[in-house]
Each structure stands twice: as C-alpha cells, then as structure tokens.
Amino acid sequence: MSNLRQVLKAVGYAFGVVWRTHKSYLFVTVTIRILLGLIPLSMVWMTKELINQVVRMVQTGEGFSAVLTLLSFQMVVILFGYALSLWTEVNDQKMDNLIGLSIKKNLLEKVNRLPFLTFEDPVFYDRFQRSVESREQLTNMVKQALSFGTDLITITSLVGYLMGIHWGLTVILIIGTLPVLMIDMRFGGMRYQLMRYLTPFTRKEQYLSYLLSLRDHLKEVRLFQLGDYLIREWSRIFRLDADKKLDLIKKQSRWNMAGRTFLTLTYAASGILVVFLIRSGQVLVGDLVAVLQSIQNVQDKLTSSTRTISMFYEGSFYVRDIEQFLNQKERTTQETSLVSVDRIREIEIEGLTFRYPNQKEPAIQDIHLDIYPGKKIAIIGENGSGKTTLIKCLSGLYELDSPMIRVNGLPLSSVDLASYHRRVAVLFQDYIRYNLTAKENIGFGRVESMNRLDEIEAAAAKTDIDRYLNQLPEGYESLLGRYFNKGNELSGGQWQKVALSRAWFRDSDVVILDEPTSALDPRSEIDIVEQLFRSAKDKAVIFITHRLGASSLADEILVMRSGKVVERGGHDELLSAGGEYSRLYRTQARWYLQKEESIG
Numbered sequence: 001m002s003n004l005r006q007v008l009k010a011v012g013y014a015f016g017v018v019w020r021t022h023k024s025y026l027f028v029t030v031t032i033r034i035l036l037g038l039i040p041l042s043m044v045w046m047t048k049e050l051i052n053q054v055v056r057m058v059q060t061g062e063g064f065s066a067v068l069t070l071l072s073f074q075m076v077v078i079l080f081g082y083a084l085s086l087w088t089e090v091n092d093q094k095m096d097n098l099i100g101l102s103i104k105k106n107l108l109e110k111v112n113r114l115p116f117l118t119f120e121d122p123v124f125y126d127r128f129q130r131s132v133e134s135r136e137q138l139t140n141m142v143k144q145a146l147s148f149g150t151d152l153i154t155i156t157s158l159v160g161y162l163m164g165i166h167w168g169l170t171v172i173l174i175i176g177t178l179p180v181l182m183i184d185m186r187f188g189g190m191r192y193q194l195m196r197y198l199t200p201f202t203r204k205e206q207y208l209s210y211l212l213s214l215r216d217h218l219k220e221v222r223l224f225q226l227g228d229y230l231i232r233e234w235s236r237i238f239r240l241d242a243d244k245k246l247d248l249i250k251k252q253s254r255w256n257m258a259g260r261t262f263l264t265l266t267y268a269a270s271g272i273l274v275v276f277l278i279r280s281g282q283v284l285v286g287d288l289v290a291v292l293q294s295i296q297n298v299q300d301k302l303t304s305s306t307r308t309i310s311m312f313y314e315g316s317f318y319v320r321d322i323e324q325f326l327n328q329k330e331r332t333t334q335e336t337s338l339v340s341v342d343r344i345r346e347i348e349i350e351g352l353t354f355r356y357p358n359q360k361e362p363a364i365q366d367i368h369l370d371i372y373p374g375k376k377i378a379i380i381g382e383n384g385s386g387k388t389t390l391i392k393c394l395s396g397l398y399e400l401d402s403p404m405i406r407v408n409g410l411p412l413s414s415v416d417l418a419s420y421h422r423r424v425a426v427l428f429q430d431y432i433r434y435n436l437t438a439k440e441n442i443g444f445g446r447v448e449s450m451n452r453l454d455e456i457e458a459a460a461a462k463t464d465i466d467r468y469l470n471q472l473p474e475g476y477e478s479l480l481g482r483y484f485n486k487g488n489e490l491s492g493g494q495w496q497k498v499a500l501s502r503a504w505f506r507d508s509d510v511v512i513l514d515e516p517t518s519a520l521d522p523r524s525e526i527d528i529v530e531q532l533f534r535s536a537k538d539k540a541v542i543f544i545t546h547r548l549g550a551s552s553l554a555d556e557i558l559v560m561r562s563g564k565v566v567e568r569g570g571h572d573e574l575l576s577a578g579g580e581y582s583r584l585y586r587t588q589a590r591w592y593l594q595k596e597e598s599i600g
C-alpha cells in the first residue's frame with residue numbers, strides 16, 4: 001500500500017512538472033493517446049467483420065463490395081494510427097526538452113541558493129548527481145504514464161469485448177499477468193538500489209576520465225607517467241559497475257523467462273477455452289481470430305503495463321531524490337528581516353571559532369580582529385594553520401549561528417549577504433581562470449558594469465596586465481585560455497594579474513586576497529602590493545601571504561598556527577619581539593641574501 005502511495009505521489013509530481021511547464025502539451029498528448037488507445041479495438045472489430053463477410057461471400061457469392069469497403073476502412077485506420085504515433089513522437093520530444101530545461105534549471109537555481117558549507121560534504125555531490133540523472137527518469141515517467149493510459153484504454157475496450165464472449169477469458173488473463181507484475185516491481189526497486197550504491201563509483205569513474213583528458217591535469221599525468229595506473233583504476237571501477245548491472249539483468253532475465261512461460265501457458269488455456277466455445281456453437285470462426293488477436297493484444301499491453309508500473313516504482317525513488325535535493329535548507333537570503341548594508345564601515349571578529357562538517361577539531365579558534373577602511377592586514381602562517389578558513393568565514397561563505405562576526409555593529413547572520421558581498425572583493429588562491437574574453441574576466445568583478453571598458457582598462461593597468469591585453473588580436477574582446485578555438489593562453493602570473501584586476505574592478509570597501517602575488521615575479525609583486533595599498537587608501541585590505549616582504553607593508557600582521565593567532569602587531573614590533581614572525585622573516589631574508597651572495 002505504501003509502495004502504491006509512493007508511486008502515485010511520484011507520478012503526480014512528474015505530471016505537476018509538465019503541467020507547470022506546458023499545459024497545452026498535456027491536452028494535445030492526452031487526446032492523441034485516447035485515440036491511439038481505441039485503435040486496437042477498432043482493428044479487432046474490423047478483422048472480425050472482414051472474416052465473417054469473406055465467409056458469407058464464399059457461401060453466397062455476394063458482398064464483394066462490402067469486403068472492399070471494410071479493407072479500405074482498415075487501411076485508413078492503420079494510416080491514422082501511424083500518423084498519431086508520429087505526432088506523439090514529436091510531442092514527446094517537446095516534453096523532453098521542456099522537462100529537461102525545467103528540472104535542470106530548478107536544480108541549478110537550488111545549487112545557487114545552497115549554503116556554501118553544503119559543498120564541503122562529498123555526500124552532496126552524490127545526491128546532486130542522482131538528482132541530475134533523475135531528470136531522464138521523470139521525463140520517462142510522464143511518457144510511460146501517458147502510454148499506460150493508452151494501454152489501459154486498449155485493455156479495457158478489449159477486455160470488455162472478451163467479457164462479452166466469456167468471463168473466464170478475463171480471469172485467465174489476470175492470473176497470467178500477476179506474476180509478471182510482481183517480478184517487474186521487485187526488479188525496479190533493485191535497479192534503483194543498485195544505482196544508489198554505484199553513484200560514488202560512477203563519480204570516481206568520471207573523475208578519473210577527467211584526469212586523463214583535461215589539459216590542465218594531463219601535464220602532470222603525462223610527466224609522472226600516471227596514464228597506465230589511472231586507466232587500470234578506471235577500468236576496475238568501470239568493470240565493477242558493469243558487472244553489477246549485468247548480474248542484475250541476468251537475474252531479472254531468468255525471472256522474466258519464468259513469468260513469460262506462465263503467461264504463454266495462460267494464452268494456450270484461453271485458446272482451448274475459445275475452441276470449446278466454437279464447438280458448442282457459441283462463437284463464429286471470425287470471432288475466433290478476433291478473440292485470439294484480442295488476447296494476444298491484451299497480454300502484450302498488460303506485460304508492457306507491468307513494466308511501466310515497475311518503472312513508476314523505480315522512478316518514485318528518483319523523484320524522492322529530486323524532492324529531497326530541492327528541499328535542502330537554503331542560504332538565509334530571502335528573509336525580509338535581514339539588514340542591507342550600503343557601505344562597510346567596520347567588521348569586528350570576536351572569538352571566531354569554526355569547525356568543518358564531520359571534523360573533530362575546529363579549523364580556527366578564538367580569532368579576534370578589527371577591520372575598518374584604510375587598515376591593511378596581512379595574515380601569515382604555516383600550511384593548514386587556518387588562514388583560508390578565516391577569510392572564507394569573513395567573506396560570509398559559511399553561515400555562523402553566533403554573532404562572532406559583526407558588520408557595522410550587526411551580526412553577519414542578520415545582514416543581507418548579497419548586499420554584503422557587493423561591498424567585498426575576494427580573490428582566492430584557486431581563483432577561476434575564465435576561458436572567456438579578457439573583458440569578461442575583469443568585468444566579472446562588477447558584472448553590472450561590464451560595459452565600462454575604460455574602468456576595466458584602468459583596473460588592468462593597476463596590475464600592469466593592460467599592456468599584454470592591448471596587444472592581443474582583438475584586445476579586450478580576445479578569448480583567454482585554450483579551451484575554445486582562438487583562445488590566448490596566459491602564463492600563471494598573467495592569469496593572476498587578470499584575477500587581481502577583477503578584484504580591483506569591484507567597487508568594494510573591503511578587499512580580501514588569498515596569496516594574491518604567489519605567481520608573480522618579485523618586481524611585479526612589490527609594484528602591485530604598493531600600488532594596491534596606494535589606491536586602496538580608503539579600503540580595508542586583508543591579504544594572506546607566505547612572502548614576508550609583502551607583509552612588512554601591512555598595518556597589522558597576524559601570525560597563525562594550528563587555527564589560532566599566535567602573534568600579532570606591526571612589522572617592526574613583531575621583529576623586535578623576536579618570536580615566530582621575526583624567525584620566519586629573518587630566515588627568508590637570509591635565504592635571499594645567501595642567494596645574492598652566491599650569485600655575486
């Protein structure tokens with residue numbers, strides 16, 4: 001009973017999607033299917049009339065024109081049915097497009113509204129993959145439901161005809177079909193469970209084939225000669241996936257064979273019953289052909305309907321996946337109580353502690369920091385000490401329950417994040433190298449002002465990348481990267497300058513940069529950091545760096561270790577304190593001096 005509820009709910013959901021996307025499609029397609037459903041009965045009736053008419057003609061020598069008329073009718077009905085089937089195909093394709101667009105768009109919009117923390121959990125990616133795959137199931141479900149409706153009309157009309165001949169024929173039909181239905185339902189559920197089990201493997205298989213085929217990955221794969229290893233690993237997973245599916249199909253085939261055998265036996269039983277009816281003179285020869293044709297027709301439709309029901313059952317699990325995905329908790333951006341910020345005057349971080357999902361230890365602990373326009377802050381520390389986590393929290397990527405971050409005196413959780421993000425420019429270590437035009441690469445910093453080429457050029461000039469961009473074949477309209485034809489590849493440092501210009505182009509109060517100069521040559525680094533500080537006089541700048549030459553220009557330096565701030569202060573103050581910062585600074589300075597001496 002609960003299975004039936006689950007199936008009905010899923011079918012209702014699938015139809016709801018079509019109804020919302022295209023009502024007129026449903027009307028057209030339902031009408032066609034009703035007509036298609038009635039065609040088999042009319043064919044059976046015409047066959048019966050034709051045979052009886054031929055028998056009469058042979059007996060009396062008259063009625064040839066009636067035979068011809070019946071034949072012509074049959075021809076018209078056959079052609080009409082064919083035209084309707086073609087029309088259905090076109091309509092089904094339209095529906096595929098509409099549902100595909102609607103579901104994928106809903107999923108992507110949902111992804112866009114999910115809290116960033118959701119993406120830290122691998123289970124999310126499994127669920128997303130299943131939901132995307134469910135799209136096809138949903139389309140199939142609607143198509144199958146409509147064919148099911150057509151089949152039901154055919155079955156009801158033919159069963160009505162058979163009932164008129166003898167009720168026993170219907171009973172035999174039902175007995176023959178039940179086992180087939182049960183087998184199909186059982187395997188529908190098993191197919192879904194298998195797909196669920198295989199999702200992480202399918203994702204790994206896709207990941208390995210990306211490693212083997214994407215240019216950025218391929219460099220390392222080739223040079224470390226990882227090709228054979230990765231292909232072996234990919235084949236292992238592919239085989240595991242394929243073997244499991246094959247096992248299920250083999251098992252299902254055995255059961256289907258048994259079900260089919262039983263069904264064929266019931267067909268023979270129906271035939272015997274009809275022969276008895278002819279012998280007792282209850283039906284004519286024409287009826288015999290029509291009855292056998294009807295039984296075969298109904299059995300075919302019933303077996304395809306059981307497959308449809310099993311597919312509904314399987315599809316209902318997918319619908320549940322989509323529903324669960326779409327019901328995930330979203331970012332709190334829609335609440336009307338959120339306060340919009342036009343300008344960031346101050347950010348206070350007080351006792352900020354943050355733990356990633358499923359992790360025992362917090363990644364950062366008890367951080368205190370005051371940020372205001374004009375202040376330049378450098379964050380340094382060993383790998384994994386929590387620097388990036390701190391700026392992710394500061395950027396509002398993670399929703400924090402307690403008011404550990406306050407913006408203009410308000411907890412970040414009560415600030416409209418979209419308005420906050422408008423006033424913050426962030427550049428992460430793993431920034432995006434958009435394989436789009438140079439104009440877009442920089443313009444994305446303030447997408448609403450993307451047509452202000454003079455400002456884009458000014459942002460490019462700040463990092464000195466304008467000279468390079470200007471000499472490209474189509475200037476700022478040139479494609480960057482080699483992903484598309486006619487793209488222009490940049491060096492690592494040039495990409496970083498483009499990304500920095502993007503951050504520059506953003507009209508922000510706070511600039512947050514995670515190792516913004518890691519790929520730059522020392523000369524460019526000094527120029528850019530000095531330029532940044534000069535032109536961002538009225539902005540707060542927070543930057544992470546491993547190069548202590550750059551940090552020496554900051555007003556306040558935070559030294560992090562194991563998620564905590566272990567030292568803080570100005571460059572001179574920290575140098576004279578003789579702690580971690582001074583040790584690191586002197587080590588780096590000595591290294592450069594030694595290099596200089598050895599060159600000298």
Ligand SMILES: Nc1ncnc2c1ncn2[C@@H]1O[C@H](COP(=O)(O)OP(=O)(O)OP(=O)(O)O)[C@@H](O)[C@H]1O
Pocket residue numbers: 120356357359363381382383384385386387388389390
């Ligand atoms: N998504 C995540 N899920 C779980 N743990 C994470 C995640 N991201 C980072 N961590 C852990 O949090 C800690 C701090 O990482 P974080 O990236 O903030 O360090 P970092 O100081 O920026 O390092 P680096 O200098 O190498 O960039 C590390 O121990 C890391 O393993």
